[in-house]
Amino acid sequence: MLIVILVATPSLVVPSTGADTAQIVIVLSLLAGFMTFIEYYGKYPSIIEFRFAPPLNRCKFFALAAILFSLSMIVRGTTDPTGWTDGLTQFGRGLGEAIDFPYSPVRLVVLMMPANADVALIDMVRIASGISYTFSLAMILYFVTLVRFLGWPARSGAFNVWVNLPLFDPTGGGDVLHRLRRDAGLNIVLGSLLPFLIPAAVRAASNAIDPISIANPQTLIWTMTAWAFLPASMFMRGIAMSRIADMIEDKRRRAYAEGDAMTGKGLQSA
Structure with a gap:
């Protein structure tokens, strides 16, 4: 139900949504909710990663929900302004102007617009990109805190690579550590x-x-959300895979140390 509401939020909040667009969004939201239910209800993994390593997916969901809701309310404020929409617009404008410095991602998004674009549209793009990029950075910082200071994912119990990384084949050839670190570096880059x-x-x-x-309001919301959220998700995936590689390396080191200790005891006894 949360996924259904999440996907449908822009269409529910923005008043200018057309009837055809609303029907398509309803179908997509139901499909996304059904796929999520099947994935989490089933005992065997298929697509979604880190199912049993909370709160990674929870963090992604709340960050995505915050981006979509904020952008939807800001777009709604262009036609039906309220105190909430005005406050979010000013907050987003402040974030956009703070991040809009030379060679920043927000500046590149603004420069992406053609020279004949309306000033109001450019301002809206700056606001949307500032909010979405800031929430994505906050999501990354929160996850880094979980990894570095709270011991994710070890504090949640034993980590099962097959269940939490269904798309990663440990028997695909080569050392698992090397492949994990390679994939982690690629995702981070x-x-x-x-x-x-x-x-x-x-x-x-x-x-x-x-x-x-x-x-177009719907295009603006989803484009800015995807531009900021998907790279941040890849960055988090790289951090998570690097953390898993470190855990496997530590376990190997302990196993080798225990093996050497047992061998030493056996030689002394003989």
């Missing part, structure tokens, strides 16, 4: 670079992709 590369790619392909289409 992509998660760091994509907020910069996506606006540059859209700007370079402006002949095929019209950035002005972001003026």
